[in-house]
Amino acid sequence: MFTGLVPSTGTITDLTRSEAGLRIAVECPAIVARVQVGDSVAVHGICLTVASLDGGVLHFDAIPQTIERTTLGGWQRGKRVHLEPALRLGDPLGGHWVQGHVEGTAQVDSVDRTDGQWRVRIAVDSTAEQRWDDVICAQGSIAVDGVSLTIASCGSGFFEVALIPHTIHCTALGGLRAGDRVNLEADPLARLVARAVAQQLARR
Secondary structure: OEOOOOOEEEEEEEEEEEOOEEEEEEEOHHHHOOOOOOOEEEEOOEEEEEEEEEOOEEEEEEOHHHHHHOOHHHOOOOOEEEEEEOOOOOOOOOOOOEOOOOOEEEEEEEEEOHHHOEEEEEEOOOOOOOOHHHOOOOOOEEEEOOEEEEEEEEEOOEEEEEEOHHHHHHOOHHHOOOOOEEEEEEOHHHHHHHHHHHHHHHHO
């Protein structure tokens, strides 16, 4: 489990593709002392296992299913990614429950920086597997590239989030541009409630 409060960012130094998937190397000396081989780390919102450590570089393996469901397949060397080690007993929960199970990707529709306030609109398409309109509501929580954000407003097929200066400074979200794709994970509680309600309605 994670909180969506990203403590560090890292830089991708290598990507090695094979039939088994993708090996990702991420340089991030800041969190190396906090993790060991076998630990879970949310990498841009994707829960991955530390396969090996090499100085200040973490190595992860991603299987084809993960590559298909996330933005991972489009990553390049030099990309800045969010990194959050798994929550430990006693750690403060300041964001919301994040599992690192990315449910899909979405496209940034616009980034408005009017009067110094950053507002990002993200277009979402509901599918048979994921109905976003059922789990997105104003003032609710959502993880965008692993960052816990509050939904400022929403409508059919979109939602908006406001970025505060701290988030812009400490994460890579300040670099978002229209057309970029991001990883999304709905609030697990909202997802479970929506599923329970749908099951009850189906029985009627």
